[in-house]
Amino acid sequence: MLEQIKADLNSSKTLLVAVSKTKPMAQIEDLYEQGQRDFGENRIQELQEKEAALPKTIRWHFIGHLQTNKVKYIAPFVHLIHAVDSLKLLKEINKQAARNERIIPCLLQFKIAEEESKYGLDATSVKALLESASFQELEHIQIAGVMGMATFTDNMDQVRTEFKRLKGYFDLLQTTYFAAHPEFKEISMGMSGDYKIAIEEGSTMVRVGSLLFGSRS
Numbered sequence: 670m671l672e673q674i675k676a677d678l679n680s681s682k683t684l685l686v687a688v689s690k691t692k693p694m695a696q697i698e699d700l701y702e703q704g705q706r707d708f709g710e711n712r713i714q715e716l717q718e719k720e721a722a723l724p725k726t727i728r729w730h731f732i733g734h735l736q737t738n739k740v741k742y743i744a745p746f747v748h749l750i751h752a753v754d755s756l757k758l759l760k761e762i763n764k765q766a767a768r769n770e771r772i773i774p775c776l777l778q779f780k781i782a783e784e785e786s787k788y789g790l791d792a793t794s795v796k797a798l799l800e801s802a803s804f805q806e807l808e809h810i811q812i813a814g815v816m817g818m819a820t821f822t823d824n825m826d827q828v829r830t831e832f833k834r835l836k837g838y839f840d841l842l843q844t845t846y847f848a849a850h851p852e853f854k855e856i857s858m859g860m861s862g863d864y865k866i867a868i869e870e871g872s873t874m875v876r877v878g879s880l881l882f883g884s885r886s
């Protein structure tokens with residue numbers, strides 16, 4: 670399955686983040702031996718345990734909702750935080766990154782699904798965030814792009830529309846705020862059920878779990 674997904678991603682140079690949440694270390698090691706280096710987790714404690722035990726050359730992506738009081742646990746090693754949707758969280762990531770003398774790359778999460786979801790920015794809130802004086806002062810974070818999750822549905826036209834919406838946000842932010850920042854380049858969208866559509870709509874990173882590791886209980 671890894672080879673098949675990599676073949677699908679190859680022509681677009683999209684990065685595969687293997688979502689290993691709830692899966693045992695042995696399954697991660699198995700993919701690692703096949704060359705996979707980017708893994709995604711959404712629980713702090715599980716990520717800490719896996720990071721401590723597995724090879725240091727793994728790039729750990731935090732893909733879940735992150736609480737401010739938990740940032741300190743992953744700040745020393747996290748490679749990319751995918752789902753940042755508030756200035757409060759960015760400030761805490763900045764603070765913990767400074768303590769670790771590093772810059773932590775983050776993606777801004779957007780609400781793109783029709784369904785009501787608790788998390789994610791929209792056009793108004795992202796403007797307020799990026800234009801605020803305190804955002805300008807954050808020197809230990811780097812906004813590397815955007816992230817979004819489509820509605821959980823079989824309607825692939827709807828999923829495509831939602832991915833187009835995220836690409837629209839990316840383009841808008843790139844021209845308005847990040848024209849001089851080449852590091853703003855990532856669009857994290859696409860999961861097991863919809864990654865092929867995501868690639869067609871411009872994804873640079875897909876987050877694939879169950880297709881690689883089997884379904885989660």
Ligand SMILES: *Cc1c(COP(=O)(O)O)cnc(C)c1O
Pocket residue numbers: 688690711732733818860861862876877878879880
């Ligand atoms: C679990 C999860 C995934 C992977 O989902 P699959 O359908 O198993 O591929 C991707 N992104 C996020 C944010 C997740 O929580």
